Amino acid sequence: MKELLRVRDLRTYFHTDDGVVKAVDGVDLSISDGETLGVVGESGCGKSVTARSVMRLLQEPPARIESGEILFRKKNGEVVDITKLKPHGSAMRATRGNEIAMIFQEPMMSLSPIHTIGQQIGEMLRHHRGLEKSEAREKAIELLEVVRIPRPGAVVDSYPHQLSGGMCQRALIALAISCDPALLIADEPTTALDVTVQAQVLRLLRDIQRERGMGLMIITHDMGVIAQTADHVAVVYFGKLVETGPVAEIFRNPQHPYTRALFSSIPKITGSDRLSPITGSVPDPYHVVRGCPFRDRCPSRFSRCESEEIPALYPVGNGHTARCFLHATSDVRSTDE
Numbered sequence: 001m002k003e004l005l006r007v008r009d010l011r012t013y014f015h016t017d018d019g020v021v022k023a024v025d026g027v028d029l030s031i032s033d034g035e036t037l038g039v040v041g042e043s044g045c046g047k048s049v050t051a052r053s054v055m056r057l058l059q060e061p062p063a064r065i066e067s068g069e070i071l072f073r074k075k076n077g078e079v080v081d082i083t084k085l086k087p088h089g090s091a092m093r094a095t096r097g098n099e100i101a102m103i104f105q106e107p108m109m110s111l112s113p114i115h116t117i118g119q120q121i122g123e124m125l126r127h128h129r130g131l132e133k134s135e136a137r138e139k140a141i142e143l144l145e146v147v148r149i150p151r152p153g154a155v156v157d158s159y160p161h162q163l164s165g166g167m168c169q170r171a172l173i174a175l176a177i178s179c180d181p182a183l184l185i186a187d188e189p190t191t192a193l194d195v196t197v198q199a200q201v202l203r204l205l206r207d208i209q210r211e212r213g214m215g216l217m218i219i220t221h222d223m224g225v226i227a228q229t230a231d232h233v234a235v236v237y238f239g240k241l242v243e244t245g246p247v248a249e250i251f252r253n254p255q256h257p258y259t260r261a262l263f264s265s266i267p268k269i270t271g272s273d274r275l276s277p278i279t280g281s282v283p284d285p286y287h288v289v290r291g292c293p294f295r296d297r298c299p300s301r302f303s304r305c306e307s308e309e310i311p312a313l314y315p316v317g318n319g320h321t322a323r324c325f326l327h328a329t330s331d332v333r334s335t336d337e
């Protein structure tokens with residue numbers, strides 16, 4: 001499998017009147033063709049800012065990509081560093097929607113209320129593919145079929161408010177895949193939907209991803225969603241990647257105390273284990289944290305954790321790394337590979 005996206009030590013900060021928010025402060029990710037990466041972490045840990053950095057959809061300023069690389073392989077084989085592109089420049093506009101597409105948590109907010117579904121998909125196809133109006137409409141109907149919308153010939157002329165939340169999310173997926181992107185980023189794609197619809201939409205995303213061989217980044221705070229969709233997992237905490245590895249490894253053998261805490265906060269159907277919420281809360285984003293950001297909530301802290309040193313990503317298995325001094329068997333820093 002060829003690598004499609006590699007994010008290296010990304011740092012995206014917000015420069016506000018009240019201070020600097022280090023929303024993303026050391027995130028490393030990799031996605032290959034046809035692979036699904038699940039990005040998981042509590043609210044406010046920088047998942048959406050990471051995704052919006054890849055899409056260059058942040059308002060810059062106050063946001064600024066301070067350092068790091070976002071290497072993306074385009075359909076023509078060229079590798080570009082997205083951090084070097086202008087957010088509104090022609091290169092980024094040709095990439096966004098066409099090479100990398102994104103779907104958001106709130107389908108109703110992402111679709112225009114004053115245009116039909118067909119007009120919105122058609123606009124994308126005309127912009128990136130130069131299709132004529134009638135061709136674009138035909139293609140829009142085909143896409144609505146792909147996302148298993150019943151009566152696509154009628155839905156194409158519907159407005160978002162005429163559709164249910166689940167149907168809107170399907171229409172949004174149709175819009176996202178209209179230009180055959182190599183990478184799809186889905187930011188909490190099912191959070192706003194009810195549970196049965198969530199399962200259908202996740203299955204749809206997984207099927208489309210497999211059929212088209214797309215790379216998929218699925219962002220969630222729900223380990224259940226990760227279990228159903230992901231090949232690899234990236235756990236983020238307070239803007240930092242704290243653990244990454246193959247999904248089976250992370251579920252069987254989580255190595256970072258934060259990942260373990262995420263698992264023990266999930267209800268289990270069987271067994272009598274008590275649910276243990278993660279104690280404490282994420283540090284205030286304006287607060288300057290020195291040393292390990294999970295230290296104050298960590299049940300496994302020891303002397304080295306009291307220092308101002310930030311743990312590196314230490315290798316803990318095959319393709320599995322954890323940012324925790326428990327795994328610092330030597331002073332050789334990992335190369336994050």
Ligand SMILES: Nc1ncnc2c1ncn2[C@@H]1O[C@H](COP(=O)(O)OP(=O)(O)OP(=O)(O)O)[C@@H](O)[C@H]1O
Pocket residue numbers: 014016021022023041042043044045046047048049050062221285
């Ligand atoms: N425009 C902004 N100005 C200042 N801080 C911001 C801005 N947008 C986001 N942040 C901060 O960046 C941090 C990361 O936010 P982000 O939206 O990426 O979190 P998240 O992991 O997606 O959370 P959630 O699960 O709630 O969606 C948060 O502390 C947030 O308050």
Ligand SMILES: [Mg+2]
Pocket residue numbers: 047048049187
């Ligand atoms: Mg978010």
